[in-house]
Amino acid sequence: MPEGKLCNRTPVNTQEDLETLLADKGGKQYYAEMLELDVDKAKLATSLKNTCKSRIRTWLEICAHCGLCADSCFLYLCNNRDPKQVPAYKIQSTLGEIVKRNGDVDNEFMRHAMEVSWSQCTCCNRCGQYCPYGIDMGVMFSYTRGLLYSQGFVPWELKIGSGMHRVFKAQMNVTDEDWTETCEWMAEEAQDEWPGLEIPIDKENADVMYTVNAREPKHYPEDISEAAVLFHVAGENWTVPSSGWEQTSLSLFAGDWEACKMQVEHVYSAIERLNPKCAVGTECGHAHRATVIEGPYWAGRTDGLPPKPYLHYTEWLAQALRTGKIKIDPAKKIKQLVTLQDSCNYIRNYGLKEITREILSYIVEPGYFVEMSPNKEHNYCCGGGGGFNGVGMFRPQRNRALMVKRDQILATGAKLVIAPCHNCWDAIRDLEEEFKIGIKWSFLKPLIIHMMIVPEHLKPQEEEE
Amino acid sequence: MYALITGPLLWLTFAVFFGGLAWRVYTYIKGLDWKLDRVAYATQREAGIRGALRSIAAWIVPFGSQGWRVKPIFTILFFCFHIGLVVVPIFLAGHAVIFKMRFGIGWPTIPMALADALTIIMIGAGVGILIRRVALPEVRIVTSLYDYLLLVITVAPFVTGFMAVHQIGADYEFWLLAHVLTGEIMLLAVPFTKLFHVVGFFLSRGQLGMDYGIKRGGLKGSPMAW
Structure with a gap:
C-alpha cells in the first residue's frame, strides 16, 4: 500500500480530516497503516539535497566517535547506560544512515527512526554542550523529525497536533x-x-x-x-x-x-x-x-528577532517585582525547601537562567532555595520535553525518562518544585503520580498571587448594609 | 626514492593538504544557511563572532569547559595527544633545519628532549585512547574500523620519526623513509577524512557558538556557560 487513508504524507488541513483522525482511538488504524506506508525515496533525496547543508553534513561526518556525549544524555543515564542510547549512536544510526544512503531506506527503517526520534531524544540540546565539536544532536533530531513527518512517519498525536x-x-x-x-x-x-x-x-x-x-x-x-x-x-x-x-x-x-x-x-x-x-x-x-527563538526564522525575519520585543513570562514578572509594580509580603515568602526546574527551551536555549533566580530571590526566604544538580544551562530535561509527554505509544519510555528528574528533585530535599513551563509542570506532575515522592509543583503565577501585597484601592469595598 | 618522496611528492602533499583544507573551509561557510540553520549569521555578526570565539576558547583550553571538567582522564589524554601532535612536527629542530636549507627561513625550535618527551606522551595518549575505545561500551558502539585506521595513520609518523631519530633498530634509512611516507599519508588523509577537524573543529565549534551567541541567549546578554 503506497499511502494509508489516515497515515500518509499529506498534512491534515481540514476539520473533517482532523475529526476522522481523532476518531481513530489511540491511532489503532493509523499505526496499522503505517506498517504498509511506502517511503517516497525520490522525495526524501530531494529534501536532503535542499535542506541538509554543510552544518548537519559536517556534524555527521566529523563526529570523532569519542562517546563524550553519552553521559550528557539523560535518556542514556536512565536506561541503564544502554550504549544504544548514546546520542552519537542514535543520530548516526538514523539520520546518518538516511544521509549515507541518500534516502534509500525502507519502511522498517523509517519506523525505527521514528521511534528513536520521538522516544530517545527530547531535543533538549544538552549533548551539543558536551561535544568538543559542538555537535548538537537535538538540532539534528528535530531536523530528522521533519524528514520523517514529510514521509508520514510521525506519532498519531503529533499528526493531529500539527493538524490542529x-x-x-x-x-x-x-x-x-x-x-x-x-x-x-x-x-x-x-x-x-x-x-x-x-x-x-x-x-x-x-x-x-x-x-x-x-x-x-x-x-x-x-x-x-x-x-x-x-x-x-x-x-x-x-x-x-x-x-x-x-x-x-x-x-x-x-x-x-x-x-x-x-x-x-x-x-x-x-x-x-x-x-x-x-x-x-x-x-x-x-x-x-x-x-x-525559532519563530523569527520560520517567518523569514532576517534579524532573527520577533517584530516586537517578546518576553517570556518570567522576564515580565522579574521586571514587575524588581520595579515594585508587584510587591511581596515578606511574611508570606516561601519558608520551606523549594527547588526550581530550568526549562531547556528558555534556559539552555535562551539564557534566562538569572531571571528565574532573581524571581526566587524575591519570593523565597533566604536559605530555603535549593538548586538542583546540575542546574541552569546544564540542567536535565524534565523527561517530557519535545512532545514526549503527549505521545501515547511511547508512554512507558517517557515514564522511565522521568527518573532522572525524580532523583534530581529527591537530592535537593525540597518538597516544592517551581516549574514555570507547561511541559515541565506536566512531567513533574506525572512523576509524582508515577513514583509518589511526596512533592508539590507549581507555576509562578499562583505562588505570587498568594504572597503579593494587594494595594488598598484594588481591594473589594466592604458592602455596607 | 628519498629524492622523490622529499621532493615532488612532498610538494604534492602540501598542495593537497592546504588546498584541501581551504576547500573544506570554503564549502563549509558557503553551505551555511541562515534560514535552514536558523541563525542570523549576517545581520547579527558581532554577537555571532563573540559567541564563536567564546565557544572555541572554552574548548581549546584544557578544562576550559564543563565537558572537559567532567571527564578529566579523557581530557588529559586528549590534550597530551593533540599538543604533541601539533607542537612536535612544527617545532622539531630536524624539521626546522630542512626549512632553513630549502628556503633560508629560520624557524623557532624546541629542545630535543622536550620533543622526545612530547612524542612519547603523545604515543602513550594514543594508546590510552585506543584502550578507551575498546574498553568503554559507550565508545565501542560508535567505533568502526575507520576510527582505528585514522588513529594508526595519525600515530605512525610519530613512531617512525622517533625510531629514526634514535636509530633504534639498525636500519636508519628504513625508518626515515617510513617516517616521510607515513607523514605524507597523514597529511594527505587530513582533507579527505574526519581528520579535517584541523579546521573543522574551529568551524563547527564556532558555528554552535554563533548559534548560542545570536539566538540562544547571547543577544539577551546571557552568554553560555560552556
Whole structure:
C-alpha cells in the first residue's frame, strides 16, 4: 500500500480530516497503516539535497566517535547506560544512515527512526554542550523529525497536533470564539474579588500583548485569570488579541515546518495589528521557543528577532517585582525547601537562567532555595520535553525518562518544585503520580498571587448594609 | 626514492593538504544557511563572532569547559595527544633545519628532549585512547574500523620519526623513509577524512557558538556557560 487513508504524507488541513483522525482511538488504524506506508525515496533525496547543508553534513561526518556525549544524555543515564542510547549512536544510526544512503531506506527503517526520534531524544540540546565539536544532536533530531513527518512517519498525536495548528491556528481545537469567551468569563468571575479587573481584547497600542498556551483556555482557564490579576495589580496597560493568541506549536514537535511558519506568522500578524510595545508569553517553554527563538526564522525575519520585543513570562514578572509594580509580603515568602526546574527551551536555549533566580530571590526566604544538580544551562530535561509527554505509544519510555528528574528533585530535599513551563509542570506532575515522592509543583503565577501585597484601592469595598 | 618522496611528492602533499583544507573551509561557510540553520549569521555578526570565539576558547583550553571538567582522564589524554601532535612536527629542530636549507627561513625550535618527551606522551595518549575505545561500551558502539585506521595513520609518523631519530633498530634509512611516507599519508588523509577537524573543529565549534551567541541567549546578554 503506497499511502494509508489516515497515515500518509499529506498534512491534515481540514476539520473533517482532523475529526476522522481523532476518531481513530489511540491511532489503532493509523499505526496499522503505517506498517504498509511506502517511503517516497525520490522525495526524501530531494529534501536532503535542499535542506541538509554543510552544518548537519559536517556534524555527521566529523563526529570523532569519542562517546563524550553519552553521559550528557539523560535518556542514556536512565536506561541503564544502554550504549544504544548514546546520542552519537542514535543520530548516526538514523539520520546518518538516511544521509549515507541518500534516502534509500525502507519502511522498517523509517519506523525505527521514528521511534528513536520521538522516544530517545527530547531535543533538549544538552549533548551539543558536551561535544568538543559542538555537535548538537537535538538540532539534528528535530531536523530528522521533519524528514520523517514529510514521509508520514510521525506519532498519531503529533499528526493531529500539527493538524490542529493548520485548521484552528491552535492546538486542542480551541477556536478564537472559545478563547474570547473564556477571557470574558474569566474576567467576569474575577471581578467579584478584583473590582475593575478587565481582560482587554484587541486593544491597540497597549504596553503588553499577552499570549498563551491553548491548553489554558481548554483545561486551565484559571491560569488566564491569574495572569489577568497580576497584570491588574501591576497596573499594566495590557491586552490579548482575539486571534493570534496561541503561542505554542505542536508542529515544532512534529517537524511540520510549514505549520510552524503559519502559526508564528499568525501571532506576528496580531502584533502588527495591535501594535503593542512588547509581547509577553505565558509560563511555557516550547511556546517561547516556537514564537521567540525559532519563530523569527520560520517567518523569514532576517534579524532573527520577533517584530516586537517578546518576553517570556518570567522576564515580565522579574521586571514587575524588581520595579515594585508587584510587591511581596515578606511574611508570606516561601519558608520551606523549594527547588526550581530550568526549562531547556528558555534556559539552555535562551539564557534566562538569572531571571528565574532573581524571581526566587524575591519570593523565597533566604536559605530555603535549593538548586538542583546540575542546574541552569546544564540542567536535565524534565523527561517530557519535545512532545514526549503527549505521545501515547511511547508512554512507558517517557515514564522511565522521568527518573532522572525524580532523583534530581529527591537530592535537593525540597518538597516544592517551581516549574514555570507547561511541559515541565506536566512531567513533574506525572512523576509524582508515577513514583509518589511526596512533592508539590507549581507555576509562578499562583505562588505570587498568594504572597503579593494587594494595594488598598484594588481591594473589594466592604458592602455596607 | 628519498629524492622523490622529499621532493615532488612532498610538494604534492602540501598542495593537497592546504588546498584541501581551504576547500573544506570554503564549502563549509558557503553551505551555511541562515534560514535552514536558523541563525542570523549576517545581520547579527558581532554577537555571532563573540559567541564563536567564546565557544572555541572554552574548548581549546584544557578544562576550559564543563565537558572537559567532567571527564578529566579523557581530557588529559586528549590534550597530551593533540599538543604533541601539533607542537612536535612544527617545532622539531630536524624539521626546522630542512626549512632553513630549502628556503633560508629560520624557524623557532624546541629542545630535543622536550620533543622526545612530547612524542612519547603523545604515543602513550594514543594508546590510552585506543584502550578507551575498546574498553568503554559507550565508545565501542560508535567505533568502526575507520576510527582505528585514522588513529594508526595519525600515530605512525610519530613512531617512525622517533625510531629514526634514535636509530633504534639498525636500519636508519628504513625508518626515515617510513617516517616521510607515513607523514605524507597523514597529511594527505587530513582533507579527505574526519581528520579535517584541523579546521573543522574551529568551524563547527564556532558555528554552535554563533548559534548560542545570536539566538540562544547571547543577544539577551546571557552568554553560555560552556
